[in-house]
Amino acid sequence: MFEVNFKEKVDEIILGHNSDKKKIISIIQEVQREYHYLPEEVLVYIADTLDITHSKIYGIATFYENFSLQEKGENIIKICDGTACHVRDSIPILQAIYKELDLNDKKNTTDDMKFTVETVSCLGACGLAPVITINDVVYPKVTPESVVKLLKNIKMEATV
């Protein structure tokens, strides 16, 4: 989680890349790995430290689908909608997840910050289609019913 006193950590990341402007993407990636998203304060701090403009760093952060400026939930669900998964009915699975978590294509993180749902273009496991990952654990050949079950289990574990 993002803490207000981020400077020490971020300085370490920047120095790890020799404070090189050209390494900006790697720096942002590492920040995202640390906080699971890109807090505005951190991006501004990096821009000022490396003497690049705020609009440039914001442009980079919004250009790549992988970067997120929104805080993400504890559990990150990635649902594959690549060709193989799509023809094996990935969309009904997505709909089932949305319904279970009360989300939609505009709102992809639950209010209690427990879940974030993202669609991705291919997870590279087409033989297992349709595929989802939850916190980078692969779940092959899922169905709308099995997904709902999975989610219920996670919720249960959280309450225990």
Place this chain on the structure above:
Amino acid sequence: MGGTMIIDGRKVNFKDQKNILSVIRDSGIDLPTFCYHSELSIYGACRMCTVETSKGKIIATCSELPKDGMEIYTNSPRIRKYRKMILELLLSNHDRDCTVCERTGKCQLQNLAKRYGINRIRFDQLIEEKEIDNSSPSIIKNPNKCIKCGDCVMVCDEIQGVGALGFTHRGTEVEIKPAFNKKLSETNCVNCGQCRIVCPTAAITIRNETQKVWDAIYDKNTRVIAQIAPAVRVALGEEFGMKPGEVTIGKIASILRKIGVDEVYDTALSADLTVMEESDEFLDRFSKDENLPLFTSCCPAWVKFVENKYPELTKNISTCKSPQQMFGSVAREVYNKKDKEDGKKTFIVSIMPCTAKKAEAARPEFCHEGVREVDVVLTTQELAIMIKEIGVNFHTIEEEALDMPFGIASGAGIIFGTTGGVTEAVLRRLLRDKFGKEEREIIFNSVRGLEAVKEAVVEVDGKNISVAVVHGLKDADYLVKQIKKGEKYYDLVEVMACKGGCIAGGGQPVPRIITKETRALRAAGLYNIDKTTQIKSSDDNYIVKSIYDHILKENTHILHVK
């Protein structure tokens, strides 16, 4: 390098042009572009400049070098089809309310759509209406008119070193806006308006405040007085088909009276006051070796730039108010008394080449007990709007003189409108009696012209004063960094935010293609006025003396920011 190309079957020689586009344009063909400006980096976004080669290849001429023996067609059937398609696609995502658009008639998109006979758009308009950003005191940003050519992003970053605007997102979702969805007023935007100069459509326009002036004029109990900045008079004519640099101050005076302005004065006079105050301040700091270099304070975009980026250097900025605000301060001294006598209100309008002046006039330090030193700032462009509205014939209207007493300025005050002008004006005062006429001319010449940084070292009373003149904020930023690192040392640094100085300000008329020549011609216009003015140095201006003796007396502090 050099050689011969065949353009549309015609042999064309080229020498050192940096791209095929320039060769084509130099050969007399007006190849269309949106995103190409010779002074900005080549981006190749709009694809309007594409041509077909004899081998059937389609190339963007802005980003290809001319080659000897190359054969190209600028209007082949394929090229015409592509160009029309690009225009149609751009228009399909464009707010096409042309009749009520600020830019109508001068919009490059409208102009090219007309040129290529686009009379029907086959595609549906799918874009949602986006919010207009009118948070800035100077400019309005309307994303619905944006064609994403990126010119504003480039000028803001490459020339001004500000980077308030940037590209965000990707593909069809690309937008041009400040970082983190901020409004312009919440960013480091300095209000210079250069984005508006390069914008081919009405995506960025000047905040139009002409109605406020009309309201004041129509109010019987209001006395409206106007001050006109030096650079306005050498550019306004362009809006009416005149050449850059043609002096129109006489026409401006008579038209403003026709519009209903009661008294018409010259900001060049208050520039004379600035010279007096700033040269005194400089000598004082120089003798004490305190807060040097002294940075000039006339340019509000520069002042804001320093406040944003180098707050520790604000103490180096001259405490002098800019000529616009000095005029306001002196005029309020005079008219506050008059207002009480005749029961009227005085409304001060300034006509400026600059969008940042709007923001300057609105700063809290220039507002006293609810009364602003300058009520409204109109840009040259807005003055042209008012002139067109009343319908006077700009070409036949007779010229008139400015009013007394604030209508007489020295040549030094006039050249404030171009880069190097402030420095030369100050030097004219400091160097009088020190050097012969020829020597002075040589020194003055070293601070004139459009070079990025100009330097001069002058020996006065056994001490060397080193002076630098810089224009364009990116170059200024570079100079500041050198000063901070100790690589450069100066005593006096003149900074104007816009390339070329106020003559190329963000409120000036927009030439179809902005070139160095436009700037040089406008600057030459100011130097021509200077040549024909009897009073060369600010301290010779007897109006200045009488302002000190009769109006300011002990109150010279009103000419400074506390």
